Amino acid sequence: EAGVTQSPTHLIKTRGQQVTLRCSPISGHTSVYWYQQALGLGLQFLLWYDEGEERNRGNFPPRFSGRQFPNYSSELNVNALELEDSALYLCASSLGQGLYNEQFFGPGTRLTVL
């Protein structure tokens, strides 16, 4: 069974640009979570989607947005990139919503903003 996949693996952008990151959950999983892992800050929760709806949002500005498609894959969009957006962006999926369902993580997308 394939795990969570993310694309691209690496990305280099400049300040002010926009970026889209993609995540495909494990087959059968309906919930998708996005996290930002910046150096020294651990994982910061960004967004949680379940059944196409945004269920929860972390403490990030509105230029961080996303969506979940009918096939449960998800996109994370970041507008007006800033240097501090440089980080590893992790996607996770779970069988359903709620913490009783284990989150399985993808390998991440490494974003560098110059």
Add this chain to the structure above:
Amino acid sequence: AQSVTQPDIHITVSEGASLELRCNYSYGATPYLFWYVQSPGQGLQLLLKYFSGDTLVQGIKGFEAEFKRSQSSFNLRKPSVHWSDAAEYFCAVGLNRDDKIIFGKGTRLHILP
């Protein structure tokens, strides 16, 4: 504000020695508690979790953790570490079953041969 604290940024132990990684949380009620491991090239993996019941929880790879309500702690332990345990370990909490997970900043474990 809700928070998770991992006091040790780096820990070094010798192979075969015992290990304890500390985690403290600040919540009013008993949260849902997790430990994850992030190994190079292997992504983030759940080691164990505590929701209720027995306060000593067994996980994968020989790890265990003990929930201590009086100390607001959920420390991770392993009796004898292996070189393959070198990784970054994250403690995480959720306030209720439909809540997001809040992660600590992690503890990087180094193993001496």
